[in-house]
Amino acid sequence: MTDLSATTGVTDRPSGTAESVESDPIRRFLDRQRPETPCLVVDLATVRQRYRQLRTALPDARICYAVKANPTPEVVGELVGLGASFDVASPGEIELCLAKGAAPETISYGNTIKKRRDVARAHAQGVRLFATDSAADLAGIAEAAPGSKVFCRVLVDNTGSRTPFGRKFGCPPETAVRLLVRARELGLDAYGVSFHSGSQQQDPAAWEHGINAARRVFEGCAAQGVELRMVNLGGGLPARYTDSTPPLEDYVRGIEEALDRHFGDGRPELLVEPGRHVVGDAGVLRSEVVLVTDACDGDGRWVYLDIGRYNGLAETEGEAITYRLRTSRDGDPVGPVVLAGPTCDGDDVLYQRHRYRLPLTLRGGDTVDLLSAGAYTASYSSVGFNGFTPLPTYCVDGDA
Template sequence: MYLNATDFVGRAAFDRTARMDGFVASTAFDRPTLVIDSDLVAENFRALRAGLGNAAIHYAVKANPAPQIVALLAGLGCRFDAASRAEIELCLAQGAAPAHVSFGNTIKRERDIAFAHEAGLTLFAADAEEELEKIARNAPGADIYLRLIVEPTGADWPLTRKFGCARDRALPLLRYAAELGLTPRGLSFHVGSQTREAAMWAPTLDQIAAVWHAARAEGIALDLLNIGGGFPAAYGGALAHPTSYAADVLSLVTERFGAVPHLMAEPGRAMVADAGQIAAEVLLVSRKSDDDLHRWVYLDIGRFSGLAETEGEMIRYQIATARDGEETGPCILAGPSCDSVDVLYERRPVALPLSLRAGDRVVIRDCGAYTSSYASVGFNGFPPLDVVVI
C-alpha cells in the first residue's frame, strides 16, 4: 500500500536523513513500513546526472516502483528501464513519455512486446535469436540493444549468468537483427550490483569495447551504449560521492569508446537506497540454550516481507534502536515466518543492545531499494511492506 505523508513538512539541515528520522520517531506503525524521503531521491538523481554528463539516466523501476517516485523522476527529466508490462504502464501513468521508457528485460511475452510497441516504446533489449524474432514480429522496425555477458569484476553481487549472450555471438546476433528488419543500435551489460569503486568497471568496459569496435569495423553502425546499473549504495560503509563516482565511470567509458552518440545508464539502488528506512518491531528475544553464545532476535519483517537481499548476507543493513548506547552483544537476526530460511544474519552476527525486548522499535536504514518490490503479498499471513513517501 502506498501512502503520502503530506502532513509532515520541514527539513532539518544537519543530517540528510533527519526528515525520515523525525517522521519515523513521531509516527506509530502497526506493521512494517518503508519510509521514503522524496527529496533524497531527487538529490541522488541530480548527483548522478551531474557526473554522467549527457548520458540518459533510465531509472531501474524494479528498485522501488512507488508511483510517487516514478512521477517525481519523470518530472525531473529522468527516463526509465522497465522490465514488464506493469512497469511500463506505471511509468506512462506517472507522466513518462513512451520514447523515454526502454523495455530492458531480455525475457518478454510476445503480447507484452506488442503492447509496448503500440504504446509507443521504441527501444528493446535482447540476447538471443528467438527474442529478436519475437520483437520483429510484434514491434517491427524497433531499435534493439544486445545484452552481453561479462566476467565478474569484484562487485558484491555479480550478475553474469542469467542475462546476456557470449561476446562471440554478438556480431551474428546484430547481423540477424538487421536481417529481421530491426535496427541494431548498440550494446548493454551489467557490471554487477554494488560495484563499490569506479576502477572496477575498467575490465568490463574493456570486454564490451572489443565487441563495440569490432561491430563498427564490420559496418554495423552502433550508436548506443547502455552501461546498465552497478552504481552502489553505502549501507554504512565509505563510498565516493555519487557525482565523483559517476564522473570517474564516464571517464573510463570515454577512454575506450570515445564520444558515444547515445549513452545510457540504469541506476536503481543508488537512486533510492539511502532515501528509505524501515520501521519494524522486535517480536521476540531468546536463547536456544543456557550456554548459547548468541541471542536470537526476531523481527516482524523478514526475507519474505521485504528483506530478500539478505540472501547470503550479501546486503548488510544498518540497524538502529531506541536503546543504542547501551551495552551490546552479538545476536542472530531473523524474520517472523514459519520458514527455517527466514534468517537474515547468522554467519556474521549483529551487535544489538542486550536490553532489547519484544515490542521495541528498530529502524533499518538504507533500505529504499529492493525491499517493497521484493515483499511477498503475504507469505504466512504476514503483511507486505507499507510504503510512505514523504
C-alpha cells in the first residue's frame, strides 16, 4: 500500500473489511488478463458480503440499493438474487432493474425531479413508491401514478459528509407535513419521510438530524389525521477511502439510538438506500502512468494517469473523494506528487491540495490502482471527452 500517512494521518486499519476480500480476486484477474487500461474491476463476492453485513446490522430495514452508485448489470442481478430492493433515479434505471429480474414492487423511484410521463411509465411498469419534495412533483405523481405510496424528502444538515447535497433536494418539515396531507387529499398513500445525511458521511451521529425531522413530520401529519408509517434513512454509509471512518456498528448504534429517542416503541418501517457502502470497496480501478514530469515551477513531480476526472473520476472534483492508491513500484522510496488526468483540460487535475506520496521510481507504463473505486466511477465517464473511450467494467467473483 502506498504510504499516505504523511499527509492524511491514516493508519492502515481496515474499517470493517478484510483487505483480502477486497483485493485478491481482482488482482488475480488483473495479473492474468492484463486488460487494457483504464478499467474498473468489481468483485461480486464483496458486493454480496456488504449487502449481507448490512442486512444483519439493520435487520428491520428494507435495503434499497442506490443503482446510480454502480449500475453494472451483473451487480444489479447479484442484488436481485439476494432479495434487495432498489432506489432508482430515472426510467433507465427502472428498465435495468426490471431487465435483471427485479419485481416492480421492490423499486423506489427516489428522484424528486421527474417528468410526468416518466412517472406514468414507471406506474405502468408496476412501480408504486415515489419520493417527492414539491407540490408540482406531487401533483404529477397523483395524476400519473394514482394511489401510489409517496414519501417526502426533508432537507437536513449534511455536516460530516464528503459530498454534501446543498439545497437542491428536500424541504423543511413543515412543508413536508403540508405535502403529505395534500398527498392524501389527492388519493395517494402518504407513506413516510426520507432524508439524506450526505454521501460518505463520516459522523455516525449524523442521522440524528434526519430522524428528528422525520418525527416532527410524523407528529405534524398525525395532528391532521394522517398516520405516516415509514422513515427512509437514505444513503451516506461510507466506503474506505484515505480517511479513517468508523466501523458500521457505530453507524447502526447512532441510528438505533436516534430512533429510540424520537420514536420509542412506535418504531416505523425503515428503508435504507446504500450505494457507495455496497459497491465502493468492491471495485479496483486500474490505470497506467502516462507520464511523470517535474513541474516547471519547481513544485515537485506531476504524475499523469490514463484515468481522469472525465473518464471515471468525477468524484475527485474539489478533491471530495481521495482514493487509496497502490502502484507497481510500491516499496520504493516515495515523494509528493500532483496527480492529473490525461486530457487537454486544465481542470483534469485529480489531487493538487491533497498531496499523495508515490514512489520516486514511478514512470510511464507503470500501473496505479485506485482502491475502493467501485462506486460513482464507470457510469460517470463521458462518452468521448477528448476522444478517450468510457471506462469499461469487468466483474469477477471471489467466491466462484
